[in-house]
Amino acid sequence: MEISQIKEHLMVHAKGPGSMNDAPGVHIGTVDKVEGEFIKLTQSDSPDQQHRWIPIDWVESVDDKAVYLNKTEAEVRAGILYESPQMSSQQSPQVDPVSGAGVD
Numbered sequence: 001m002e003i004s005q006i007k008e009h010l011m012v013h014a015k016g017p018g019s020m021n022d023a024p025g026v027h028i029g030t031v032d033k034v035e036g037e038f039i040k041l042t043q044s045d046s047p048d049q050q051h052r053w054i055p056i057d058w059v060e061s062v063d064d065k066a067v068y069l070n071k072t073e074a075e076v077r078a079g080i081l082y083e084s085p086q087m088s089s090q091q092s093p094q095v096d097p098v099s100g101a102g103v104d
Helices: 073-079 085-090
Strands: 011-020 023-035 038-041 052-055 059-062 066-072
Touching: 011 073, 023 052, 023 066, 023 073, 052 073, 066 073
Parallel strands: 011 066
Antiparallel strands: 011 023, 023 038, 038 052, 059 066
C-alpha cells in the first residue's frame, strides 16, 4: 500500500460485517487528509463534529472506494485520537523553572 493511494473523501472501513456503497466492512469515517503518519477523518462523520485521527499503520489496503483497516470497529473506537498528533507532540511538558521538576 502506498500512502499516495489514500485520497481525500475516500471512505474508511474497519473489519466486520456490513458495507457502504459496495465497500465491505464497517464505515468508520471519511478521509479529510493525510497528516504525517496519520489519517485525519472529516468532521462530518463525527457525532460531535470534531476531527479524529487514526494511524496509517492501521491501513490494510486501499481501493478506489475505501481505505480498509486491519482493525475492528471496537479496536478503532478504542484507539482513535481525539486531537491532532502533531499538536500533542509539539506541546512540551510543564516544568518548574526553578527546580526543573515536572509540574502537573
